[in-house]
């Protein structure tokens with residue numbers, strides 16, 4: 405066993421003996437560095453992340469989470485928490501931490517009468533979509549069905565229903581949380597209201613969420629999905645038309661203009677393989693026939709490479725992009741800006757930047773905002789200001805470790821260049837590269853909500869044992 409697998413200040417022998425005790429206190433598996441399952445257990449979605457926790461505690465219940473947190477406290481170790489493991493910065497796994505892995509906790513229960521879903525802390529969006537759509541209901545999730553509900557929600561959660569029903573956090577009505585002192589508490593409008601407010605955008609700073617309660621809405625089962633694909637040569641005019649078209653439809657239509665490279669697939673004409681394109685993807689979450697008619701102009705610009713539009717089941721829409729994003733296969737570095745607008749100059753810069761990325765797998769998207777998302781006041785949730793009309797994200801994706809430097813520096817250069825169009829330097833905290841900007845950026849993003857978050861952090865996690873996240877250090881002093 406390597407020396408670095410032992411927690412600081414604890415002898416190897418004590419640690420091993422205590423791991424045996426932890427095994428007796430948890431129903432789920434407890435994996436130590438010398439165990440065969442260790443390398444699989446510490447692996448997460450981004451293949452670039454290679455960190456070594458002191459121990460991996462695979463929880464099956466809130467009681468297991470309590471036991472793991474008590475173990476961390478007894479050994480003066482920080483805690484890292486894995487929900488879906490999709491965080492690109494790799495926050496789910498921390499060196500020398502107690503990594504609490506919730507990926508076996510995926511139960512979803514639906515109460516169709518109250519329009520509520522209760523979702524365990526390790527569920528994926530596909531679990532939620534399947535359970536809720538069985539009743540013709542849905543709550544806003546992300547664009548990939550394998551992403552964890554927890555991490556995506558705790559930093560905001562941006563998906564296909566954001567125009568009509570807001571961010572994921574806008575539908576979060578209650579949560580069960582295991583705190584740093586090992587207590588299991590409920591957070592709702594009636595109890596621990598400050599904790600619920602902080603969970604709505606403040607990330608994994610405040611405890612381990614073992615259950616979420618979400619509000620549900622009637623959706624589908626059939627919705628209209630629009631996805632005409634245009635060549636990069638006409639991208640400037642296509643994206644400016646997309647912008648103008650959406651200007652009075654941000655409540656009904658949630659859209660992304662996504663830049664990508666055409667794969668060698670029979671779904672595309674052979675002459676387009678390997679070429680860069682932009683897809684004007686959009687979902688109309690109301691009546692599918694109305695949506696088909698409404699979204700038609702996005703498909704009528706000519707020069708189409710292909711068109712994947714059609715009426716389809718909401719669950720299928722939620723899984724359409726999954727194949728592009730396989731877990732553990734690619735190395736990734738993603739960054740974002742909220743944009744103050746989408747001027748012609750901003751579009752020209754985005755298109756130029758997207759012509760020739762170092763990796764053909766790299767994606768990049770413009771996301772519209774407005775509607776129900778923008779209607780929530782900045783102080784109503786920890787997430788903060790909602791006035792940004794667009795988000796721009798650069799999702800660099802490649803395979804070989806020797807290509808890390810070129811892809812990361814290309815992404816950073818493009819991101820720096822786009823600062824001139826940004827909404828005062830604010831970014832989406834789920835897309836922050838490897839988090840290099842640290843607390844300065846976190847503080848800037850939360851703006852006027854930061855001071856309240858620091859006070860709440862001090863109340864619930866004064867020792868900052870939950871620090872593998874977009875960290876909010878607890879306030880010092882009384």
Ligand SMILES: Cc1cc2nc3c(=O)[nH]c(=O)nc-3n(C[C@H](O)[C@H](O)[C@H](O)COP(=O)(O)OP(=O)(O)OC[C@H]3O[C@@H](n4cnc5c(N)ncnc54)[C@H](O)[C@@H]3O)c2cc1C
Pocket residue numbers: 448449484485486487488489490491492494495496506525526545546547548551552553554555556557558560561562563607608609611612613614729834835872873874
């Ligand atoms: C392929 C892909 C697609 C994506 N698409 C979208 C999208 O459409 N919309 C969007 O908004 N974002 C999207 N994201 C970003 C995504 O929201 C973040 O990566 C998010 O952190 C993933 O959540 P997770 O639970 O899978 O992550 P993890 O890596 O498991 O965790 C992320 C963070 O949350 C904390 N955490 C996890 N579970 C818990 C818990 N139960 N209690 C407390 N803290 C916890 C962790 O400590 C960590 O800090 C995407 C990411 C990927 C890789």
